Amino acid sequence: MSKKIACIGVGNLGRAWAAIFARAGHEVALYDNAPGAVAAALPAIESTLNSMAEADLVEDVAAAMARIRPCETLTDAVAGVDHVQESVIEDVEVKRAIFRELDRAAPPDAIIASSVSSIPPSEFMANLEGGARCIVAHPVNPPHLIPVVEIMLGPSTSEETYDACCALLSGVGQVPVRLNKEIFGYVLNRLQFALINEALHLVDGGYVSAEDTDKIIKYGLGRRWAFMGPFETNHLNATGGIEEYYSKFQGAIGGTIKELFLEPHPLNPELISRLAEEMERTTPVADVPARQEWRDRQLMALTGHFGDMQPEKD
Amino acid sequence: MSKKIACIGVGNLGRAWAAIFARAGHEVALYDNAPGAVAAALPAIESTLNSMAEADLVEDVAAAMARIRPCETLTDAVAGVDHVQESVIEDVEVKRAIFRELDRAAPPDAIIASSVSSIPPSEFMANLEGGARCIVAHPVNPPHLIPVVEIMLGPSTSEETYDACCALLSGVGQVPVRLNKEIFGYVLNRLQFALINEALHLVDGGYVSAEDTDKIIKYGLGRRWAFMGPFETNHLNATGGIEEYYSKFQGAIGGTIKELFLEPHPLNPELISRLAEEMERTTPVADVPARQEWRDRQLMALTGHFGDMQPEKD
Numbered sequence: 142m143s144k145k146i147a148c149i150g151v152g153n154l155g156r157a158w159a160a161i162f163a164r165a166g167h168e169v170a171l172y173d174n175a176p177g178a179v180a181a182a183l184p185a186i187e188s189t190l191n192s193m194a195e196a197d198l199v200e201d202v203a204a205a206m207a208r209i210r211p212c213e214t215l216t217d218a219v220a221g222v223d224h225v226q227e228s229v230i231e232d233v234e235v236k237r238a239i240f241r242e243l244d245r246a247a248p249p250d251a252i253i254a255s256s257v258s259s260i261p262p263s264e265f266m267a268n269l270e271g272g273a274r275c276i277v278a279h280p281v282n283p284p285h286l287i288p289v290v291e292i293m294l295g296p297s298t299s300e301e302t303y304d305a306c307c308a309l310l311s312g313v314g315q316v317p318v319r320l321n322k323e324i325f326g327y328v329l330n331r332l333q334f335a336l337i338n339e340a341l342h343l344v345d346g347g348y349v350s351a352e353d354t355d356k357i358i359k360y361g362l363g364r365r366w367a368f369m370g371p372f373e374t375n376h377l378n379a380t381g382g383i384e385e386y387y388s389k390f391q392g393a394i395g396g397t398i399k400e401l402f403l404e405p406h407p408l409n410p411e412l413i414s415r416l417a418e419e420m421e422r423t424t425p426v427a428d429v430p431a432r433q434e435w436r437d438r439q440l441m442a443l444t445g446h447f448g449d450m451q452p453e454k455d
Numbered sequence: 456m457s458k459k460i461a462c463i464g465v466g467n468l469g470r471a472w473a474a475i476f477a478r479a480g481h482e483v484a485l486y487d488n489a490p491g492a493v494a495a496a497l498p499a500i501e502s503t504l505n506s507m508a509e510a511d512l513v514e515d516v517a518a519a520m521a522r523i524r525p526c527e528t529l530t531d532a533v534a535g536v537d538h539v540q541e542s543v544i545e546d547v548e549v550k551r552a553i554f555r556e557l558d559r560a561a562p563p564d565a566i567i568a569s570s571v572s573s574i575p576p577s578e579f580m581a582n583l584e585g586g587a588r589c590i591v592a593h594p595v596n597p598p599h600l601i602p603v604v605e606i607m608l609g610p611s612t613s614e615e616t617y618d619a620c621c622a623l624l625s626g627v628g629q630v631p632v633r634l635n636k637e638i639f640g641y642v643l644n645r646l647q648f649a650l651i652n653e654a655l656h657l658v659d660g661g662y663v664s665a666e667d668t669d670k671i672i673k674y675g676l677g678r679r680w681a682f683m684g685p686f687e688t689n690h691l692n693a694t695g696g697i698e699e700y701y702s703k704f705q706g707a708i709g710g711t712i713k714e715l716f717l718e719p720h721p722l723n724p725e726l727i728s729r730l731a732e733e734m735e736r737t738t739p740v741a742d743v744p745a746r747q748e749w750r751d752r753q754l755m756a757l758t759g760h761f762g763d764m765q766p767e768k769d
Contacts, residue, residue, distance in 0.1 A: 289675035316674040318667035326711035339649035353632035355684020360630040361603035366677035370669020382740040384731035397640035397648045398719045405712045417698035426696040
């Protein structure tokens with residue numbers, strides 16, 4: 142069932158959302174308050190769709206592009222929509238202003254979802270008349286190649302809104318997960334930086350190089366985490382499952398956890414410079430754009446390998 | 456160049472090492488001091504090699520099996536070898552005793568590598584006459600399907616030993632990484648449990664379910680970490696590389712790190728039971744063995760996808 146979607150803000154995230162919704166058969170209205178931004182976004186979206194087509198993630202790029210409608214006003218963009226995906230800059234005042242405006246302008250039964258990545262929803266979704274239909278849907282960069290979307294409920298978000306938002310996102314091939322309560326940094330980035338904080342301490346202390354840390358992840362932990370999470374990994378580490386695993390290895394697990402650095406690394410410029418020097422040897426900054434393309438091709442190849450991120454067929 | 460290897464201890468790790476070395480063309484002597492253990496290991500190794508053959512990771516299982524020689528004594532097993540891979544139980548007294556015995560019995564120029572996973576090498580490699588040729592080579596389970604091996608230098612390990620051990624392991628398709636100094640839990644498990652500690656706090660606090668935590672990894676962070684580490688991920692997050700990324704997002708990164716739980720989760724039985732109940736709904740304990748086979752097939756498929764873990768050709 143084709144729906145009407147408004148993508149508000151057309152930076153990298155907004156463009157990816159437009160590609161995601163349009164390839165799945167939805168009608169997409171595009172709006173950005175920066176003059177010329179929407180016009181600049183269209184060829185970028187087409188380029189994204191073309192690269193997805195090479196990986197069999199889009200069947201008909203021209204048809205998908207034909208479903209995208211550039212708009213000159215926010216009111217025009219949200220007229221008659223089922224879902225608004227807001228992806229403006231990460232600034233609490235800007236988010237407050239756009240949510241007030243969207244809540245006034247969007248049809249009363251439309252869902253208004255924010256791509257916000259760290260500001261807690263209570264800071265910009267509180268005291269809105271339509272607070273029940275406002276929700277956080279935080280994607281991972283690049284959203285058209287990484288399935289997970291963190292859904293965080295705001296102070297008045299209804300369960301109906303949660304269900305409808307998840308249904309829409311699952312239908313376009315993403316994987317929504319539920320964050321039950323507000324927490325700074327949300328979950329994905331907290332998990333990422335818990336690991337990175339430990340890694341920074343280890344590199345800073347001279348225990349291991351940044352390059353070997355990367356190898357430990359990509360040739361070690363990442364092999365398992367590509368298709369099962371850490372708890373399932375634990376669960377499959379003992380024939381009696383996770384309970385047997387944690388009781389059998391209580392000493393080793395608890396002992397390792399107690400020995401972790403468990404203090405915020407100061408992110409001092411000296412260490413960041415050392416990391417930069419080390420990265421320069423493997424991927425010089427001049428090669429970063431080419432390596433970013435390599436990364437996206439690797440992500441597309443993994444999508445093909447796992448056969449996911451496909452929109453539901455009508 | 457075919458080498459002579461002794462695998463001492465034939466539990467899961469020792470069996471996997473035997474398969475790894477034999478498929479790469481090396482001669483493998485097998486020894487375990489438990490009566491009947493070596494005889495029991497042979498069909499298990501053959502079964503591992505057969506499953507690897509299905510994934511094009513072994514060409515000739517019979518030829519690989521013919522290179523494995525069961526031994527009745529440790530002296531016989533280490534006679535004339537180039538490399539000893541010790542994989543006996545994780546107990547410091549047992550490790551001390553076996554290293555004394557191996558250092559006496561193995562040829563003076565043979566390397567003696569331990570599969571030890573957490574005991575620091577100084578606790579069992581100190582005061583050995585041949586300390587220079589002793590080293591830690593800690594694999595990840597299952598080693599024949601996960602490439603990384605943590606190489607930790609002991610108190611007297613020579614650089615020659617490090618180089619030779621890495622050359623051997625790279626030659627059989629593994630990926631050795633260097634840990635420069637002793638640290639409890641080594642690096643891979645510290646990184647794993649830094650992330651898991653944060654995850655335990657988040658699940659315990661009701662922010663997210665264990666199932667959704669697993670989804671955040673496998674459909675989110677794990678997509679990137681399957682082919683690049685966390686530092687390369689950071690490096691590719693800004694066109695100016697890791698230095699630009701950390702200065703641009705200093706506030707968000709440092710802010711998230713400061714907000715991490717950063718205290719050891721108590722691993723209380725109530726939470727472990729809750730995790731077990733939740734896992735039971737997705738993978739009942741009765742299905743764990745079948746799911747372990749699924750995991751190994753997934754790992755083999757990823758090996759095929761990335762085209763690695765192949766031994767060097769002569």
